[in-house]
Amino acid sequence: MTELNASDLTLTPSPARRFSAAAMLVLLALILVWVVSRPEGLGLGWSAMLVAMAAGALFLAWKLWVVTGQRLILTEDELRQENGPVLCRIEDVAGVERGTFAFKPSNGFVIRLKTRAPRGWAPGLWWRLGKRIGVGGVTPAGQGKAMADVIAARVAGMGRID
Incomplete structure (x- = not known):
């Protein structure tokens, strides 16, 4: 954890919003995989595209979960992500x-x-x-x-x- 001064302001992600956003992306991935697995079949091209989209949604869910475990910190000089990059001075x-x-x-x-x-x-x-x-x-x-x-x-x- 980063040391905070009394004058620093933080923006902390809401646990409920964090969970629901990641869950929606996982649900999207599951729906895409379900569509591909239907017996009617979509053809190889469409199936490959939907599987790639499902993998992308799972990657985004993971990335969102990891990133939103941190907060943004506004100091006197800069806005930065906790244990991460400086967004701006x-x-x-x-x-x-x-x-x-x-x-x-x-x-x-x-x-x-x-x-x-x-x-x-x-x-x-x-x-x-x-x-x-x-x-x-x-x-x-x-x-x-x-x-x-x-x-x-x-x-x-x-x-x-x-």
């Missing part, structure tokens, strides 16, 4: 979007960056593409809203000269 944040019509994960928010960042993805927790980072998925709405507000306040505070 606060000085690189251009803004935060969490409105109804924002393209964001469930119960989450989007961080707009000033510069492009390498792509990354932690299923159910965050994604990063270009100048945007989506945070949320299997996380509680209240914690996500609080973290988005704190990031927005820190970014607004950086523009002032005292």
